[in-house]
Amino acid sequence: MNGEFLLKITGLKFSYDGRNPVLDGVNLCLRAGESVAVMGSSGSGKTTLLKIIAGLLHPIQGEIQVKAGKGGVGYIPQQVGLVKNLTALQNVLLGALGRVGNPAILIGNFPADEVEKAYRLLQDLGINNLADRKAAELSGGERQRVAVARALMQSPTLLLADEFVADLDVVNAVDVMRLTVDVCRRNNVALLMTMHDAFLVNKFADRVAVLKNGRIVAEMDGREIDMESLVTILRGS
Amino acid sequence: MPRLSKGLSNMVVLVYELFPPSPAAIPSALEALAETVQMAFVGTVIGFFLSLPAATLALRTIFPPYITTVVRALLGLVRTIPALFWAVIFVIAVGLGPLAGTLALSVYSLGYLSKLYYEAFEAVDQDVLDALRCTGAPRLAIVRYGIIPESMNTIISQLLFMLEYNIRSSTVLGFVGAGGVGLLMVSYIETLQYSSLTTVVAMTLVLVILIDFVSGYVRRRFLPAVRVVKLKR
Numbered sequence: 001m002n003g004e005f006l007l008k009i010t011g012l013k014f015s016y017d018g019r020n021p022v023l024d025g026v027n028l029c030l031r032a033g034e035s036v037a038v039m040g041s042s043g044s045g046k047t048t049l050l051k052i053i054a055g056l057l058h059p060i061q062g063e064i065q066v067k068a069g070k071g072g073v074g075y076i077p078q079q080v081g082l083v084k085n086l087t088a089l090q091n092v093l094l095g096a097l098g099r100v101g102n103p104a105i106l107i108g109n110f111p112a113d114e115v116e117k118a119y120r121l122l123q124d125l126g127i128n129n130l131a132d133r134k135a136a137e138l139s140g141g142e143r144q145r146v147a148v149a150r151a152l153m154q155s156p157t158l159l160l161a162d163e164f165v166a167d168l169d170v171v172n173a174v175d176v177m178r179l180t181v182d183v184c185r186r187n188n189v190a191l192l193m194t195m196h197d198a199f200l201v202n203k204f205a206d207r208v209a210v211l212k213n214g215r216i217v218a219e220m221d222g223r224e225i226d227m228e229s230l231v232t233i234l235r236g237s
Numbered sequence: 238m239p240r241l242s243k244g245l246s247n248m249v250v251l252v253y254e255l256f257p258p259s260p261a262a263i264p265s266a267l268e269a270l271a272e273t274v275q276m277a278f279v280g281t282v283i284g285f286f287l288s289l290p291a292a293t294l295a296l297r298t299i300f301p302p303y304i305t306t307v308v309r310a311l312l313g314l315v316r317t318i319p320a321l322f323w324a325v326i327f328v329i330a331v332g333l334g335p336l337a338g339t340l341a342l343s344v345y346s347l348g349y350l351s352k353l354y355y356e357a358f359e360a361v362d363q364d365v366l367d368a369l370r371c372t373g374a375p376r377l378a379i380v381r382y383g384i385i386p387e388s389m390n391t392i393i394s395q396l397l398f399m400l401e402y403n404i405r406s407s408t409v410l411g412f413v414g415a416g417g418v419g420l421l422m423v424s425y426i427e428t429l430q431y432s433s434l435t436t437v438v439a440m441t442l443v444l445v446i447l448i449d450f451v452s453g454y455v456r457r458r459f460l461p462a463v464r465v466v467k468l469k470r
Contacts, residue, residue, distance in 0.1 A: 054367070054371050075371035077364035079362065081364030081366075081368035082365070084386075094369060094383075095372050097373070097374035097375070097382065098372045098373020098374050098375075105378060106377060106381050151368075154371075154372045160371075
């Protein structure tokens with residue numbers, strides 16, 4: 001990873017109802033190729049933070065600078081968000097929709113190089129044999145991998161992943177995390193993920209930021225975090 | 238009381254004149270029913286193809302309020318007018334016959350299918366839409382690849398419902414001159430050929446039952462909300 005800042009958040013504030021702040025002055029930076037985990041209690045604003053960075057919500061105050069490049073910001077929602085009636089390959093190809101401006105796309109005609117890239121991503125994530133399987137027929141771990149492939153298909157410089165392994169068993173979670181982090185590192189894609197599991201953060205994140213009361217209250221090396229220290233931070237005043 | 242008792246005796250006379258059904262009316266009834274089914278089918282198909290873009294333009298999750306509000310208001314206006322009244326309008330516009338009936342059913346289908354579809358489209362998982370928005374996909378691509386595939390079961394199910402409904406509706410559109418078996422029924426009533434009327438009504442009933450059966454088969458075969466697996470003993 002290089003030292004250039006890809007994402008810089010300063011004094012970010014957000015509220016859903018205009019009265020109760022969900023985010024109350026968040027400051028966070030991310031470098032190219034870095035993987036950062038945001039941890040916090042349920043309802044602490046982790047998903048909201050990612051949605052604001054993804055441009056799906058607008059902050060009421062604060063500044064976000066994203067050097068996203070042509071590929072923009074990739075986003076993996078909490079519930080994955082695959083189109084159930086499309087195959088794994090078709091879902092991955094959807095990641096190219098923002099870049100392929102040809103009207104033929106509307107009748108399902110994706111260029112050959114995009115289809116090749118989609119197959120390659122499925123292969124990198126170990127599921128090229130499932131390319132023609134409908135998303136509804138995939139297991140949880142397989143769906144997560146397809147979602148990662150779809151997000152990487154748009155060639156982002158920043159990938160946002162919202163608790164994307166939360167519903168998986170430990171073996172699948174470790175596999176999906178390892179593949180995702182490896183692919184991101186190889187392609188110099190920064191990864192910002194929200195997580196609950198300190199074990200996975202310890203194993204795969206370069207850095208961890210703890211969100212509490214709408215602010216980042218602690219930042220440390222990913223290898224320094226464990227469940228006990230996390231609970232101490234979250235319970236502290 | 239005197240009117241009621243006279244009415245009852247009139248009913249007895251009517252029932253006596255309705256039966257037995259006249260076999261001579263079968264060829265005319267078959268022709269009229271074929272016309273009815275054609276009207277319903279073509280009207281439903283036209284309405285369906287118009288309803289997809291209309292429902293898309295009514296989507297608050299995709300288009301801004303100044304578009305969706307106008308579209309929804311227009312669709313509401315279309316829905317407010319009953320199919321029979323649309324038939325009267327089109328009979329005045331294009332004359333008597335099945336064209337008026339087909340146009341009436343097209344417009345009526347547009348109004349109802351559009352509403353059913355945009356409500357289904359707005360219920361699509363927000364995570365799917367969020368993920369597609371982040372790819373930079375244009376609006377039409379989000380609809381084409383996200384909303385419509387996710388809603389496909391509903392689209393087909395409501396289309397079948399509309400076809401069944403239109404077949405029933407088209408049997409009465411003929412009462413205002415818009416073609417189909419309704420026109421034949423009116424002519425038999427006006428010429429007091431009640432036994433022929435019975436034949437037409439009975440054949441219409443058979444058609445409706447047949448449509449229900451076919452529709453049920455198509456739903457079970459192609460829309461597996463629940464698959465019933467027969468265990469081998």
